[in-house]
Amino acid sequence: MTDPTEDLAERAQKVPKEAGNNLKREIGLFDAVMFVAGSMVGSGIFMVSADMGRLLGSPSLLLSAWIVPGLFVLCAALAFGELAAMYPKTGGMYVYIKEAFSPLWGFLQGWTMFTVIQSGSITADAIAFARWVGVFVPVISDTNYIVHPIHISSGYAVSLSTVQALGVGCILLLAWINSKGVKFGKIMQSAFTTINLCTMLGLVALSLLLGWSKGSGMLNFRHFWEQVPTVTEVLPGVTVFTSRLALYGIFLLSLRGSYFAYDSWANITMIADEVRNPAHTIPVSLVAGTSLVGLLYLLCNLAYLVVLPFPQIQSAPYDRVAAAAMDVLAPGVGSSLVALGIAITTFGCLNALTLSGSRLYWQMARDGLFFPVAARLNKNSVPGWALAIQAIWAILLTLLRTYNPETKRYGDLYTDLLSYVTLATMFFEMLAILAVIRLRRTRPNQPRPYKVPGYPWVPLCFVAGAVGIMVALLVFSPATSWPSVLIVMAGALVYWLRGRMGGWAPRPTQ
Template sequence: MSETTAVSAQPATEQGFKRSLGLLDATMIVAGSMIGSGIFIVSADITRNVGSAGWLIAVWLLTGFMTLTAALSYGELSAMFPKAGGQYVYLKEAYNPLIGFLYGWSFFAVIQTGTIAAVGVAFSKFTAYFVPALEMNDANVLLDLGWLKIYPAQLVSIVLIAFLTWINTRGVKEGKLIQTTFTVTKLVSLFGLIAFGFLLAANSDTWNANWSAAWNMKRMTTDGSLTPVLGVAALGAIAASMVGSIFSSDAWNNVTFIAGEIKNPQRNIGLSLFLGTLIVTVIYVLANIMYVSVLPLAGIAGAPSDRVAVAAANAIFGNIGTYVIAVMIMISTFGCNNGLILAGARVYYSMAKDGLFFKKAGTLNKNAVPEWALWAQCVVASILCLSGRYGDLLDMVSFVVVIFYMLTIAGIFKLRRTRPHAERPYKAVGYPFLPALYILMGLTFCTLLIIYKPKFTWPGLIIVLIGIPLYYLALRNKRK
């Protein structure tokens, strides 16, 4: 990022918050919030959509490029508005309070809470390798209401979310310790898995077979049968594939929500966004290259329950590989949820300070954290765990998430015009080319989803639009 000649002084600490997070902590929040269970699973669905090694890697590279571009663009906004709330604040400042509220409402209703629920249930599912009673099957149903089934795994997920919420109510230092420890552990574990894959299980015959027709796109079923994908339908296949890779690469912006607790935020937020997203992008691409060097494409597409990493680990370590991956995913999802829980509550805090959320969410406890907001987030995430619909909801909002990212990055152009003399300690890298390219790529992705996967689009828009009457209701209550 290019630095201006006049860098503003360290901003005053936001009232009540303590700036106790350094660059390493911020980077670990970026990387740790991004890496959950997706990299271990979603490559199966991507392979079924594109049917070739070249396009599998290309989807991850494209997603990584979009993520890095967005992160570099956010550096400018994070330096202009170094306070709690992140993307909510950027949208409010660039456009108006309604746009900011619609993001915050969607964030509370589904985006953050649904991700917390999904990651929590992933933790429980892989714990089931060690505790079979946590398998989500008919033999382990605790309560069957016909329209709703409750499994022990869901209750374990709720206990995990509540435990991490409690930890984070005790202060940002406690959450920081968990985040840094677990993120470093899972980064080392992932690099280790990749290295062992190349050293112990890479097979030249498998590699050559997978790359023999690397750019012939095909739709692949779990039994390995192929259907060529031709013409413009290829774009639809790429867009459908990227739903999974974008979900796996999302939450990188969580560090912006806790700007009020980061030391020298004008420098460290932008730098942590770049470093964190770069580290994760490299890991994701290398992991998929390892997959195609160890497993045939049919083995990736047809991995049981889409657990590609388990299939790869079995090829590397034998039967014990299943348990190796189970432990890795438990570590990964535990740390991921800690970062999501820690950061998310700061958005509700900022909304409450603007009079657009429950008033109690805008208060800090004796440990200088928004305890009420943390528990409110916990309740909604727990309900989504019990509903079992978090996966569907997240598919529905992937479209909306990208729209909000595009709006936020477009806000850079708007603020350059409306506030030309505002201090910008950092400026978006590659402006205006890279931010404009991200917007173009995002528009293409969203348009293709509308055409080829409409079920991923309109439900998410409905969730966002429900926020409009809620906004005006909040305004009316604010005036009383």
């Protein structure tokens, strides 16, 4: 029987030739910054402010709920810079956790990424892209079925609507493009991210220039600190008005929306072997990219407040706050412009997720913690098999549907899964930040080309924020939080079974 915690270097000499590290360093500083920003900017910034507004009930709290996670992410980016400089190789968070704690914890992070977080995000962006395209092409609709739902149980079904078909097409297209070499993925990512950032700047500029006269949001600044009565109960009888403790807890709970918009900020660390001078480029790109996006997110929410009265932000149709704001500024065409911008944004984010996720699974396979075939590079020096496995799983998540027998309505399986893993996402990011502190103690002589400024307070700032958000999730949203624990426990079972069966592949250190 293979010991699951044995030293990964013991069988390094047995690495098959096809698993060798022949990745090409094609990504420079500008491309890295665009990759960080492009991984973060999806559809969230254009929509989640509505739900956050319903929870918080005031303009001041809404803006604060975007500033606070922005500062958390900046602290995390500064800390990750030290880890990336110490271990400038593909895998990112998985590598840091594995090196600081154990292969088990590294595997659990990678397991959660593959089963839900990364694959679910790919599916979510693919479906979001298709739905926004449906604004212009009505035949692309959730109710226009190519294959009507086939029930596989009382609560689940498989279907293929035109929205799902376009989503599947996007997943396959980007897997194919990225299989042609990192240069192609890099060029596409930089181009789409530039368009995305220009779209956001255009929305902000138009809102700040015209919103004061065309919009009616001036009331938001006259009553900046006042709370409106229309707020959401997180538990029966519990709102931000219930008590000061409830206010603090609900504020932390609301950060799940803004933090979701910031998510994927560390994806650049997953592709370190394809970054030029990674020990310098990755830390700089992390800080620059997260700072840029954080500023744009704050300006976007300021733009919403300039144009829309707060109750309209709370009640925006389908939570499309950006579309509601643009309809005020450019009646008749505003929502269409936003739909086009979001479609482009989600496609760019989908490309970044596709590229980075495959590299994580490639590294895991080289460590004997994923399917062995995923350790192979194709003729273009990219992990083609890892791209294929990732695409297949994301497509399965796209086709599977949830079903409510009472309402007779279908939902998206990936939506439930993503809501279930918010707690796990925060936990593993916190664990990676704690790796900075642990490695300072266990490997004090390891070269550190870059050290996090303000140590240990900067890493601990993120840890404190993560703990607060996780506690709020467990208290106010237990139904969608405890499944995170079950998903991670399932990963621990898989890891144990892998050890019982002698592992999946030779386990190199590189």
